[in-house]
Amino acid sequence: MKEPATQKTATTKPTTTPSAKKSAARKSAARKSAARKSWTLLVLLLCVSCAAPGIADAGSPCVVERADMPQGWRPSAEQEKKLAERPWTESEAREAAFSIRTGLREMLDFYARKPSAVEDIWEDSVASLVEVTYSSANTAELDAAASDGARRNLSRLIQPYLKRTPKSVECGEYGEILPLAVYAGSRYEDNDARTARMVKLSNAAAKRCGSLEAATGIDHGPVIAGEKPATDEEVFDLVIWSLLFIEGQLVPGLEMPPGATELPARLWEFLRTYPLPDASTYPGGAHNEDFIENAYLATHIAYIPTGNHRFPLYVQDSTALYQFHRANFYAVLEMGELDLVAEFVDSLRQYGCTPANDRQVLDGTRYLLDLFHAGGDSWMAYREPGEEDAEVESYDFIHKAWTAVLGVRERTIEPALPGTYGGIVRSWLPAPGPSAANPPGTGPSAAGAYPPGRAQAGQSP
Numbered sequence: 087m088k089e090p091a092t093q094k095t096a097t098t099k100p101t102t103t104p105s106a107k108k109s110a111a112r113k114s115a116a117r118k119s120a121a122r123k124s125w126t127l128l129v130l131l132l133c134v135s136c137a138a139p140g141i142a143d144a145g146s147p148c149v150v151e152r153a154d155m156p157q158g159w160r161p162s163a164e165q166e167k168k169l170a171e172r173p174w175t176e177s178e179a180r181e182a183a184f185s186i187r188t189g190l191r192e193m194l195d196f197y198a199r200k201p202s203a204v205e206d207i208w209e210d211s212v213a214s215l216v217e218v219t220y221s222s223a224n225t226a227e228l229d230a231a232a233s234d235g236a237r238r239n240l241s242r243l244i245q246p247y248l249k250r251t252p253k254s255v256e257c258g259e260y261g262e263i264l265p266l267a268v269y270a271g272s273r274y275e276d277n278d279a280r281t282a283r284m285v286k287l288s289n290a291a292a293k294r295c296g297s298l299e300a301a302t303g304i305d306h307g308p309v310i311a312g313e314k315p316a317t318d319e320e321v322f323d324l325v326i327w328s329l330l331f332i333e334g335q336l337v338p339g340l341e342m343p344p345g346a347t348e349l350p351a352r353l354w355e356f357l358r359t360y361p362l363p364d365a366s367t368y369p370g371g372a373h374n375e376d377f378i379e380n381a382y383l384a385t386h387i388a389y390i391p392t393g394n395h396r397f398p399l400y401v402q403d404s405t406a407l408y409q410f411h412r413a414n415f416y417a418v419l420e421m422g423e424l425d426l427v428a429e430f431v432d433s434l435r436q437y438g439c440t441p442a443n444d445r446q447v448l449d450g451t452r453y454l455l456d457l458f459h460a461g462g463d464s465w466m467a468y469r470e471p472g473e474e475d476a477e478v479e480s481y482d483f484i485h486k487a488w489t490a491v492l493g494v495r496e497r498t499i500e501p502a503l504p505g506t507y508g509g510i511v512r513s514w515l516p517a518p519g520p521s522a523a524n525p526p527g528t529g530p531s532a533a534g535a536y537p538p539g540r541a542q543a544g545q546s547p
Contacts, residue, residue: 146438146443147400147401147408147437147438147439148437148438148439148443148444148447149444149445149446150443150444150445152166152445155412155445159412159413159415159416159446160416161419161420161449162416162420165416165419165420169449169452170452173442173448174440174441174442174448174451178441178451178452178455179441179496181455181458182451182455182494182495184463185454185455185458185465185490185491185494186218186224186228186491186494186495187228188458188464188465189465189487189488189490189491190215190218190231190232190235190487190491192465192466193214193215193235193484193487194215194231194235196466196480196484196487197211197235197238200480201242202480203480203483203484204239204242204243205242205243206479206480206481207480207481207484208243208262208265209240209265209266209269210481210484211239211243211484212236212239212240212243212269213394213488214484214485214487214488215232215233215235215236215239216233216236216269216273217394217395217488217492218232218491218492218495219232219233220393220394220395220396220497220500221395221397221436221497221498221499222497222498223496223497224495233273236269236273237273237274240266240269240270240273241280243266244266244270244280244283244284247263247266247283247284247287248280248283250283250287252286252287252289252290253290255287255291255294256291256294257294257295257296257300257301259291260291260292260294260295260301261301261302261303263284263287263288263291264288264291264330264334264342265330266284266288267281267284267285267287267288267334267340268330268333268334268337268340270284270285270337271285271336271338271340272333272336272337281337282339285337285338285339285340288340288341289339289340289341292341292342292343293341295343296343297343297344298343298344298346298349300343301343301346302323302324302327303323304323304324304327306320306349306353309321309324309356310324310352310353310355310356312356316360318379318380318383321357321360321383322382322383322386324349324353325353325357325383325386325387325390326386327349328349328350328353328354328390329350329389329390329393329394331346331347331349331350332350332390332393332507332510332511333393333507334346335347336505336507336510350390350511350514351514351515353390354390354391354514354515357387357390357404357407358404358406359406362380362383362384362406362407362410363377363380364410364413364414364417365377365381365414365418366417371417371421372414372417372418372420372421373421378421378423378426381414381426381430382426382429384407384410384411384433385411385426385429385430385432385433387404387407388407388411388433388436390511391403391508391511391515392436392508393506393507393511395432395435395492395497396499396500396507396508397499397500397501397502397506397507397508397511398436398499398502398508398517399433399436399437400437400517400518401437402518403515408437411430411433411434412434412446414430415430415434415446415450416446416449418430419449419450419453422453422470422471423470424454424457424465424468424470424486424489424490425485425486425489425490427450427453427454427493428450428454428489428490428492428493428494429489429492429493430493431446431447431451431454431493431494432489432492432493434446434447434450435447435495435497436497436499438499440496450493451493451494454490454494455494465486465487465490465491466483466486466487468486502517
């Protein structure tokens with residue numbers, strides 16, 4: 087999912103990029119971004135035009151059988167021979183639930199054995215646990231364990247700041263402090279002194295920066311306006327900043343740089359036409375490093391409307407994004423990187439698709455469970471082909487379990503009510519179908535809007 091922009095320790099602080107989050111595709115220095123050329127936009131437009139007819143008004147974005155998919159979404163004939171045809175079973179559902187419990191336990195145990203990992207991956211040490219509870223269909227005990235672990239990690243990160251004064255804070259610390267203030271606002275009880283302290287420090291850092299460009303380290307205006315070629319790295323960072331700026335609006339008293347609250351909506355309009363070429367357009371297909379980076383970017387773009395997959399995702403939010411996930415699913419599955427497969431399945435589930443009502447989610451979930459068993463019923467013990475133990479760092483251990491758990495978990499998607507992250511997004515990205523007078527789940531079906539089998543809005547997790 088997300089890799090820290092800079093390794094963080096007690097003595098090493100990040101600079102101006104968001105402290106939490108770079109794509110897992112950047113595990114190697116060889117994975118670098120390059121400015122997109124104009125022909126890639128043409129490729130994107132051509133790919134969008136090849137989307138399955140009727141997607142926008144199909145009633146449900148989920149596809150039960152491979153035969154019902156357009157040809158461009160299907161696996162190769164050779165690949166199809168390896169995919170089971172049987173429907174999802176209760177036994178597999180129990181396996182998935184066991185793998186989720188195991189993955190959470192592995193992450194909690196890892197942080198307990200290696201406390202330094204919390205600083206190493208910064209607020210991702212909180213996200214990796216708390217996101218297990220988003221759109222929760224888990225047991226209360228599992229959610230409590232994940233939430234308690236997230237708070238422990240958050241408290242460890244915040245502790246050194248409790249003696250800091252606002253005057254001591256520099257602009258370069260904003261990307262480190264803002265996410266901690268955001269998590270404190272949502273993880274701690276109201277009126278907790280730690281939240282108040284982190285809000286003050288974050289506000290001070292934002293004031294030191296003075297502008298959105300200084301705070302983010304990105305001259306985003308020309309990029310979003312199309313006046314400057316954008317790299318995947320810049321766009322990725324803008325996606326992560328947008329997530330933080332939406333979350334920040336929910337924290338009382340938190341002040342952000344001028345233009346921060348407007349950035350997410352502006353970025354989303356830019357992303358509607360941002361090139362996401364299919365794997366087939368790259369030399370080497372889904373194994374191509376540039377495609378892998380682009381694919382991780384696509385999965386992270388889906389976090390903007392969903393708030394890291396708490397709230398609904400609709401086909402109409404971005405037909406190009408939906409098409410990209412569908413058309414490249416089997417190429418990614420054949421390439422086989424656990425983390426990326428898991429993120430694709432995770433994104434498709436947020437449309438309301440499950441192993442019972444969607445063939446790609448079924449095939450992807452089964453693939454992930456096979457990898458879990460190949461690791462001896464352990465997500466962290468699994469190694470990619472050619473991956474040596476010495477190459478696996480703290481982030482990699484956590485990332486395997488984190489993404490896998492999110493990929494295989496069932497969910498009860500949260501309603502985008504006023505006063506929530508989802509409510510903020512839907513104020514500038516209206517949901518299709520049901521209106522405020524016709525609440526989600528009660529109105530006519532729309533593509534991506536509460537298809538059959540989806541938990542309806544208003545149900546508590």
